[in-house]
Amino acid sequence: MNARLHPARSGFGFVEWFRPGEYGRTEDVLPEIVASGATHLRTHLSWAEYLAPGGEEWFDWLLPKLSAELDVLPCIHYTPPSLSRTGKATGAPRRLKDYADFVDHVIDRYGRHFRHIELWNEPNNLLDWDWREDKDFSLFCEMVGGAAYWVQKRGWKAVLGAPCPFDPAWINLMGQRGVLDVVSAVGFHGFPGTWDSDEGSWNGWDLHLGELRRIVDVYNPGAELWVTETGYSTWRQDEVEQVRRFMAALSVPADRVYWYSWRDVPHDVAVQEGLWFDPRHYHLGATEHGGRPKLLARLLQEGGVRRVQELFTLAKPSIASSVAPVVITGGSGFIGSNLASSYLREGRDVVIFDSLARPGVDSNLAWLRDQFGDRVHSCIADVRDAAQVRDAVRDASVVFHLAGQTAVTTSLDHPIEDMEVNVRGTLNVLEGARAAPRRPGVIFASTNKVYGALEDIDTVATAKCHQPADPQIARNGIGEDRSLDFCTPYGCSKGAADQYVLDYAKSYGMPAAVLRMSCIYGPRQFGTEDQGWVAHFLIRALRGERITIFGDGHQVRDILDVDDAVAAYRALHANVGRLSGQAFNLGGGPSNAVSLSMVLAEMARIIGEPVETAHEPWRTGDQLYFVADTARLQAATGWQPTIPWKRGVLRLARWLQAERFADAPAARQRRLSA
Structure with missing residues (x-):
């Protein structure tokens, strides 16, 4: 297997979430990611965290810092509980237009630091969007569709957050509702070998991305396909397999690929609300949470993708x-x-x-x-x-x-x-x-x-x-x-x-x-x-x-x-x-x-x-x-x-x-x- 980028794109990216106040961690991690040869970085700009005490100051520091080194994709999600219909960050806002207004504010304040902006994350996942209160996704479509239209109107490009697990019917629903018409790219998440089984629900990159491409082409043939998250957990200490999965991800037929993530999450941090129990969540990084490089990080820092390819030849x-x-x-x-x-x-x-x-x-x-x-x-x-x-x-x-x-x-x-x-x-x-x-x-x-x-x-x-x-x-x-x-x-x-x-x-x-x-x-x-x-x-x-x-x-x-x-x-x-x-x-x-x-x-x-x-x-x-x-x-x-x-x-x-x-x-x- 050759570690070669797909001809449709140049470069690759990492996903790294930075929590408010992690100034030191950001200063440590950013040069490591740059040294890996990555050109893109996907991170979150939490609506809820922005409106929390100290949120503005944090993102005022973070986004310019990141964008000075990498092409940044901010993912805007999580409703401020005070504005949510359910009182939780996963709920739809009571006034759906508030989301578009916040996106507009983000463009005004930070727009010079990015060209694309991702609208929500894993919307069919209960931990990110409470679809129990929005069973037909009409609230989501109105909220994100309106925001995407305004992003496009302002001259930026909207990325539709990826469903996780992959759901072709959900993507088709977004097309029927007009959301696909106003986005420039559609996200896809896939973690073969970590949560999905190669023998079960995972049927390979070509099949899944081909299915996604066929649906998107019906509604918006010009939209790009982005793998906004892929990765492999080393919870079984199989660092070599992580490198193999990374190599496979480089050649997928997508316009961008983001690898999740650069650093492991410390065990005392909840990955998502209530999720301390699954060890796979805590070992997805190319480095351990303390900074020790795993095999993937070491190879990338020694010579980027070329170094990975050299090794596996x-x-x-x-x-x-x-x-x-x-x-x-x-x-x-x-x-x-x-x-x-x-x-x-x-x-x-x-x-x-x-x-x-x-x-x-x-x-x-x-x-x-x-x-x-x-x-x-x-x-x-x-x-x-x-x-x-x-x-x-x-x-x-x-x-x-x-x-x-x-x-x-x-x-x-x-x-x-x-x-x-x-x-x-x-x-x-x-x-x-x-x-x-x-x-x-x-x-x-x-x-x-x-x-x-x-x-x-x-x-x-x-x-x-x-x-x-x-x-x-x-x-x-x-x-x-x-x-x-x-x-x-x-x-x-x-x-x-x-x-x-x-x-x-x-x-x-x-x-x-x-x-x-x-x-x-x-x-x-x-x-x-x-x-x-x-x-x-x-x-x-x-x-x-x-x-x-x-x-x-x-x-x-x-x-x-x-x-x-x-x-x-x-x-x-x-x-x-x-x-x-x-x-x-x-x-x-x-x-x-x-x-x-x-x-x-x-x-x-x-x-x-x-x-x-x-x-x-x-x-x-x-x-x-x-x-x-x-x-x-x-x-x-x-x-x-x-x-x-x-x-x-x-x-x-x-x-x-x-x-x-x-x-x-x-x-x-x-x-x-x-």
Whole structure:
């Protein structure tokens, strides 16, 4: 599916309701919408709110603010209760002409800020228009028809508010009553996959808009068709599907399309009177209500519609029925893309299952496609989507489950999402593999965080690092016989998933095993402050930026080059039948045990100048010391690390210089020391 605008229009819009007094929210949201590439904005100008205390001042500020950046479509609805026949905002005004008079006032006061004006919203919906008091819509037709006539007379263009749900008979009634004669556009609302069922009442954009076009052409062939609301709720965390629905909406045969909405609604705000109960209403945004971009917002802000289209041209889920591919969840990530490359170089077919939620990882997928072409089969989906997982692993020869929420800090901020991704996602993978005909082996990427903060291990502080007082631990590291002690939501979720994998091997006889990883680093890593610290440090050092150290910088980790990590995953896969039901530590071991300060000193040597640092307090769950004892893995598979940490860090620095800084100004290019 191509993310291309329909030839009948240019640009697309968002719907965003701004409530009176939301000055700060408006200031935050408006530049985000502009950065998305949107050209239009549909918002409401509530008649009831305008006449409430402070209403004039609010809209005097809001409309000029919005129209300075976007083509604004104000939707005028909601009767002031004092003027309503029912005493509610959904009732018809006692004097129907009052609505037209208010529209005329809006044109006088704000007309320079818009060319089109929408008359009411969802008039066949009881929550917006009380049709119980207007069963034949005669009041509505007189009210809106008169206002539309006056809008046209004044030289502006009226848009008829869309019925929701879509009702062809209602549209035809508007034609018979003469309303369609005096409007320039007719609205349409459609939310396929959210409220309407693709198998039920929703019959597709072409059919519904075609039906609308046939009715409108009878009364006013020159009127345009506008999709004034469409969207997709991510209440099931399916951000990828939201992007797909957005792409589909771009190509609908309408003159304008408005996507509902830019931001989620906070859970403590009623979407409509009495509606706090339906979670779908609260997750329609391209960003969360706190501002965190979902996949759709991130892609649009990275490059607009073109960026969305680029991403989904990478998707190629089809695969020959006779092929038993390697399936890698999280296959566009750092370890996943390196692991995929190792199999693809041997001529294997690989299914990359990835939600692309982590910024930058789609470049890894593009790299794989460029290098290996049609043997890369990408499935852009989330591991929380059980059906997608089941389809992806159906023919697998092996499943490497690397997808997950990977940061302790994120788990502390969003523990429920962390649990759903890491625990539920892993169960979906296990169930999919259990149902697959070939009974593929499952290799799970766990973490050393399952051992907790290790606060009971006494350490001795030296000038460079914290060392265990126990000579055996200092010599060998932490072994798998260490008791599990889940710490932080991330440790709990990964630990629970770890145990599920081991139990499925026992309870169902599945070939499944676990690798509990230390710090892996290397090419194709997009490190952040919260995860992937070696790459994060190098990126900031190469930019000449300050690096934040949490704690004293003497905490010790055994870092492992990704090529060695890939070799370990493959070695475990080769022996998974014999080693099923077992967990193994994976890290650089004592020979690659380093403190953060030691790594920073080596980075300074590589780039040829000091690295600036700043210190912050210790973070929850941070271990003073973790070095993996990998003796069990070595004995069971013959694997061992081969790349010394200094050589690996230099290799990563050179890759980052070539890939991330190749287009940087000459002043930023650095000569890296060997």
